[in-house]
Amino acid sequence: MDAAEASHDSLMTRAMRPARNSDTGERIRLAVIAVLLAFVLLVLPSMLSAYWTDVATSVAIYTIVALGLALLMGRVGLVSLGQVAVLALGAWVGARLLFATGLPFPVVTIMTGLITMVLGSLIGLPALRVSGLYLALITLMLAGAITVVLATTDFPNGGAGFLGHTEATTGAHEIRRPSIATGEHAYFRYVVIWAALMFILALWHVRGKPGRAWATIRQSEPAALAAGINISLYKMWAFALASFMTGIAGALLAGSSGTLYNLTFPTQDSIILLAVVLMGGIYSLWGAVVAGLLIKLLPALLDNWGLPPDLLTILFGIGVIQVLTTAPAGLVDQFPKDMAKLGRFLWRLVGSPGARTPGTAGSE
């Protein structure tokens, strides 16, 4: 009885302690994010050549795509192997709208997000009936279908008609960029701001009513039903949100590339995306940043070092096995733990002579 009471008390104190710490923790986290964002926006571009700025822009764009998939998998427990195809859809829609209208770039970006949201939600419809492996297969097949269609229609390049594609080189134009961000550095900053907005949108969802409903659905659909959660609605909501973000990324990619090619969106890239998202970590939004770095910075680095890009598939394969067996919450969760361990180890190495200082000796 006493033991039970004691353990209960210790549980109380354990549960009560974070109350004071969580506020300061939150403030520190916000400050770190602000500094990081300021560095990326103000300092980083001046350190990078045009080539590496281009790579950094791709990293930011794929971070948004990864964020969408991480939300689907980590929050709701839905697997989609069609996200890169949705990105291709978004790029197509974005490019078409940019050629067809003279609307400001941000307006077109939002419109692209909304149209892609509708199309992507259609891909998500099977999720209402099936889940797990079967959902993954269905989304992969749909992605394949989109790739096949895009191979015939190709991407808009300023041509006439609904498809807006012309084979004649004289009729082809570059996809425009926002007037405030035509240069490489400015466009990189522009994309980072969009990515930051998408993270805020994701966080707002996760912390609010949809996040609570998703967490319940992921753990137990019966519990969700008994709680009055409309499971179909919230699953579709997740697909719609992920597709909206991916559509935004598509429009940004269209502006970034100038000319879009089918080769940029192979179906198997959706599988690679799943691998990097798992490696980055699906339960933390930061995992999406790691995933963006893995899928876009790593190939550029390998290329720079003269290593074959096929090496990536092997690296990602090993990475996924490592993550699934030893660190299911991904690199964002494991890396700080490993660093803390390393820190303690180093501390003990340099700290041992310090044990003989008068201060510590006196306390013994």
Next chain:
Amino acid sequence: MIKVENLEVRFGGVKPIDQMSVTFPGGTCGLIGPNGAGKTTFFNVLSGFVKPSGGSVTAFDEDLLAMADYRRARWGLRRTFQTEQAIEELSLYDNVAMLEEHSKNNGGSSRRDDVEGALEFVGLGKLNSNTKVGTLGARERRLVEIARAVVGKPRAVLLDEPAAGLPDEETEHMGSVIRRIPDEIGALVILVDHDMTLVSACCELTSVLDFGKLIASGPTDEVLRDEQVIRAYLGAEDV
């Protein structure tokens, strides 16, 4: 009041519930029976997870079976699960808020008041409501489920073995919480449990299921002395 008439559920050739007719007038009503008697299946019918092949359930003069499953929570139906389903990833507060925002029945009071009131009611008011439920023990998780079941003015609360796996003194606390639900929350409680001490302590009326059939129903102490009930639990003596 929940009135069940000629309820029948078929899984292929098996009838987990067979022509069940019973009335739960109010207060805390017990529902007991040996393993496989159909108690959880009955709850699943009320929740809408299982479609019965016949019969009717009238709850507070409304046809419960005609309602879509996810709408029943807003109508005022709550339940807990045999294997506890507190959402580990969410905080104490979010666990209860999740239910409140999808099924609140009464206007007026703020979400924070509702949620904190429910946590207070089950005795978790002293804990920091930002604590993740995944870090809590079995007793607290069971109480989180009860808090979810009483938030937002429910009309009927179905408790499926709420004290399963808890030691005696914690079961006692659970019983005291359950006993307060009808008066303080204003909901009808149906309690399924194998712990006869808990059932006797909480329920004035008890019904007994055996192989999907109702074999007894009435005041708890009489029902527990019923020969048919004792035989259902212990088996008949061979002559």
